[in-house]
Amino acid sequence: xxxxxxxxxxxxxxxxxxxxxxxxxxxxxxxxxxxxxxxxxxxxxxxxxxxxxxxxxxxxxxxxxxxxxxxxxxxxxxxxxxxxxxxxxxxxxxxxxxxxxxxxxxxxx
Numbered sequence: 780x781x782x783x784x785x786x787x788x789x790x791x792x793x794x795x796x797x798x799x800x801x802x803x804x805x806x807x808x809x810x811x812x813x814x815x816x817x818x819x820x821x822x823x824x825x826x827x828x829x830x831x832x833x834x835x836x837x838x839x840x841x842x843x844x845x846x847x848x849x850x851x852x853x854x855x856x857x858x859x860x861x862x863x864x865x866x867x868x869x870x871x872x873x874x875x876x877x878x879x880x881x882x883x884x885x886x887x888x
Contacts, residue, residue, distance in 0.1 A: 805833040821863035
């Protein structure tokens with residue numbers, strides 16, 4: 780993981796050198812999160828819009844069925860994977876200078 784982070788640093792420096800700007804919509808890691816609106820379709824704390832920290836794992840924040848790290852190898856052929864879905868909403872503003880050129884929104888993760 781650390782090696783991947785180190786490899787990505789030169790790419791980020793190139794982005795800055797080329798005049799490109801990056802605005803994170805989520806936090807940069809689990810110690811620096813952002814609050815998003817969140818809806819879980821099943822399991823714990825489901826059925827209503829609330830908020831969640833991003834990035835994160837919704838199961839570890841008390842939403843849905845807790846299956847994190849469990850699978851059919853651990854619990855046998857009767858294990859059922861959860862089928863809930865997480866829906867996210869987030870409003871954000873971009874700098875006024877971004878109106879002058881194309882803006883790309885990249886979803887990774």
